[in-house]
Amino acid sequence: MRYPSDNPKDLYCTSMTDQDQIFNEGEDLFLPNSSTELETDINSNGDGDDNDNDDDGDGNEIRLFGGNAYPPVYYRQDYQAFNNEDLAVGDYAPGVEQTLAKIAEQWEQFCTAILRQDAQQCFATVSSALLYNFLNWRLNQKEGKNGRRMKGFKTKSSLVTYWDNFRLFFERSRGMKLEPKINRVMHQGLRKLAKIHGLSDQRRPNRCMTIDELKEHNETTLNTTQKSFDLGELRVLAVLFNLLIAPAGARPQAILRLRFQDILIVLARDPAGGPHKLLIKFTPEFTKTYLGAKDCKTYTIPEAIGDPSFLLSPHVFLLGILFRHKAFRARGLVSSRQLDSLPIHPGELELRIPLRQDLHNVCVFRKAAKTVTGFEMTIEPITYSMMATWIRRIGEIMGLQYSTIPYNLRYNAANEMDQNPRVSEATRNLALDHGSSVPFQRNYLGRAIPLDLWGIMRGQNPQHALVKQSCTIGHSISKRRPTALTAEQAASITTHPDIRRLEKQLRGLSPRSKACKDTRRKIRNEKQRLKRALLQKNRDDWTEQQAVDDIERHLQGRDFPVVASENAALPQRPAQKRLLEALTTPGDGTLEDYYRRRCAAVDAIVTYCPVEEGRTPGRRTTQGPLIPGTPPYNSGYHSSSKDDPVSQAMLSVFVKSKKDRPKRCFLCIGAARSLGWNDPQLPQLLREFYTPGDLTKHFRHRHLSLIKEDETLTCQVCELPLEHKMHIQNHALRVHGTVS
Structure with missing residues (x-):
């Protein structure tokens, strides 16, 4: 007999009256034949005497079933149906x-x-x-x-x-x-x-990223405009990820899957005296699960009061994220200024600052999704490949020779713990989730020995700092290292034999056939692959070629050439400038000044998180003023009158007749109204398309395809609510002349 329900509990009643009713209906499973025999067996064994050896099998079954969730027949059937392969x-x-x-x-x-x-x-x-x-x-x-x-x-x-x-x-x-x-x-x-097959037998370099190099990496992440993020919060999360993985040495995937319930903010007394200090305690739960889940470990990071820069302060960046989402359970705690005066009860050592319970299962590191008018944060966690791509790109902008990966920080933490006399081998293995020292020796111990062995052997003062600098990932940093192909190099891809073969094949296909679409996709992918390969070859060959060029220049009496600026880089946003300034402004060393600077840095992070940066611009996005007769947007020009570029763009998207077809997107212009007058994203939002047909393609792919059938939207130009997708299309055609 098999149970119709997956849960055998559902078939059994909780009261003895219901059980007797089921048993007396003729189900001869394991009970005596009559209620009299049942009472006799129970009474004979209920006086507390040790009569187990005299009981028959049926009496034992009754007593076992009385205090257990399942009857014996359930275990018998599981025993018979057990499968060793499971x-x-x-x-x-x-x-x-x-x-x-x-x-x-x-x-x-x-x-x-x-x-x-x-x-x-x-x-x-x-x-x-x-x-x-x-x-x-x-x-x-x-x-x-x-x-x-x-x-x-x-x-x-x-x-x-x-x-x-x-x-x-x-x-x-x-x-x-x-x-x-x-x-x-x-x-x-x-x-x-x-x-x-010509496979290389050399393993990936396991060079460390030191704390000084991490500081420069974080500064580049916050300062650069060559790499854009959809939202400013993603830029902040990219820095916070580094600051959490650096001291713990945890696996990157475990940090990326941190939830709000895995983080604990504590205000603790300092045993050495002085002001109370904030502690960050985080417990990565989703660690490597080979052969079962690992025991959770808690890492504690105390606040370092008096830091001249907040670029290495995980407290500031984490507080910015928490205040950005109003994550504290105490509703009145809405500003970092309130943390400075929080007291700890006399006789106690810590004050917990709990987070909201509805955020417990929400990941801290989340993706941003494209919406009709911009981007917004989702509940989907950031993947390892996405974070690794960000870190590698920032490393290229820094001018590093080797590709930066999240494991560079894990390597550094492992080696620092190994060299510190206060950290035992067992503690190091526990922090790194290693069962023994073999994984550390094989994969984490740097193959570039960071010690002055010759100085040690000669009995001289070892130059360990110099050798360590030469063995880290930042030893080859150079702002002159190429980060992109030149226009001539990118154009040379079209002459590649594979591209010519595919383009010749494309010319013989029907324009709207599936084979034509597949061939176009192959051409696009092959061009991207060839560009990446050419850029990597240029980067690999640059070090020695540039060294030879520098030597020859010196021998000829010439100075170093001036490094050309990147034309594709957009100017910084005001919020981005304020963020970097707040994080790097030095203080006077007093406690009051430190609290003031910390509050300003947290507020700057909260302000920058909702800033929409958009996609990273390509090489050919640089253009002049989009509206004739108006000055560039970064020239300091601003006016609240009709001469304002945004006001002119708004007037240009209203039609006077059914035949008028504007060339600007009214949804993009509506989004531009909320931006500052000198925001670098304005030219992209206010641009005029070449033809009304190009505007139609943009409206369909960029906006209409993201709207659900029953989704409501507001036209920011007309300040009119639009109830559903058909209403949006009707309004776009009737009021703004946009065909969809």
């Missing part, structure tokens, strides 16, 4: 599960399409020859589903990782591990395949 499957993270699913799909393709055999049959007759040819086939694959380019292998270590994942897939599919003999032979095969 426990044989490893407990892996979602990312590993996706990798194993891809390997399973590729194994199925290889067996059915190449060998013309069943995948399970191939497993039954697995051999080193079969596995070697499978890996060789995988290395030769360039395109995947729908003609998309597959991620290839560049290093031998990535091939070894793929092989390790394949062994997990084999063990899961067959319920047994691969034979040791085949595994040993395949290690020889991996080395041979790496040579045949």
Whole structure:
């Protein structure tokens, strides 16, 4: 008999009267045949004597069922239906599960399409020859589903990782591990395949990012306009991420998945005396889940009162995010000024500052989504690839030779803990989630030894600082290092043989056919790939080429050339200037001045979070004034009259007849009304399209496609509420002449 419900509790009543009714209806599961026998068994065992050996089986079953959630029949059936394979499957993270699913799909393709055999049959007759040819086939694959380019292998270590994942897939599919003999032979095969396919045997440099380099990285993140974020809050979160991972050395994914309930703000007494200090306690819960979840660890960061700069203060950036979302449970706590005077009860050491309960399951690091008129924060967490892309781009703007990754900060934390005599080996392994010291020695201990070994051997004063500087990721920093292709280099991509072949193929296709769309997509993707490869080659070759050029210039008596400014960079917004100024303004060393500067920095972060930055501009977005006869927007011109550029743009989007077709977007102009007169985003919002048809394409793709059928919207130009999507389209055509 099987239960119709997934929860067997649902079938059993909570009162003995209901149980007797069910049992007496003829269900002969485990009870005596009559109620008299039931009473006799209960009375005989209810006097407290030790008569267990004299009880029969039915009496024991009755007594067990009396205080348990399930009857014995439930456990009998689970015992009979138990499947050993349910426990044989490893407990892996979602990312590993996706990798194993891809390997399973590729194994199925290889067996059915190449060998013309069943995948399970191939497993039954697995051999080193079969596995070697499978890996060789995988290395030769360039395109995947729908003609998309597959991620290839560049290093031998990535091939070894793929092989390790394949062994997990084999063990899961067959319920047994691969034979040791085949595994040993395949290690020889991996080395041979790496040579045949030209894979590099050098691992990724595990250089550290020191605290001084982190400070410059944060300053570049806040100062640059070569990299834009959809919202100012994302720029702040990019800095906060670095400031949380740097002291803890936690895995980047664990920091990205921090929720508000994982963070605790505490005001604590200083045992050494002085003012109360803020403590940040955060407990990453979503750590690496290989072979089960790890024990949660809490990291505590005390406030460093007297810092000359807040670029290395996680307290300021976190408080800015918390006050931005009004995250404190105490409703009256709305400003950082109120934190300065909070008291701690006499006889107590700490005062907790709780956060709102409705934010407990909300991630701190969240994405921003495009809306009809701008961007807004969502509840979807920022992915590792997105954060890694931001950090790598900032590293390029800084002029670093090696690509910066979040693990640079984890490497630094691991090495600093290893070299500090106050941190034991066990504490280091606990903080890094390592079961032993082997992972640290293999992956985290810098392969560029940061010690003056020759000075030690000679008995001289070791120059450790100099050697350490040369071994970090910032040793090669240079603002002259190229960060983008020149116009000539970008134009040279069109002469590449692959691009010419695809464009020739495109000319023979019907303009609206699916093959034409696919070919256009291939051309676009191939151009992007070639541009990235060319830029990386330029960056790799630049160091030695520029060194030779500098030497020759010096020998010829010439000075260093002036570094050309980046034309594509937009001017800073006023809020961005205020933010950087508030974070870097030095103080006079007094406690009152520190509180004043901290409050100003938090307020600047709160103000900058809702600022819409938009997408990073391309190289060809620079243009002059969009409205003839008006001065540039950054020239200091401002007027509240009709001569104001925004006012002129508003007047230009109203039609006088049904045949009028303006060339400006009324929704973009409505969004421009809320911006400052010198905001760099104004030219993009007030621009005039070349034709009304171009405006129609913009309106459809940029605005209309994001509107749901029952979504309401307000026309900021007319200050008129629009009830649904059809109403918006009707208003756009009738009032503003925009065809959709």
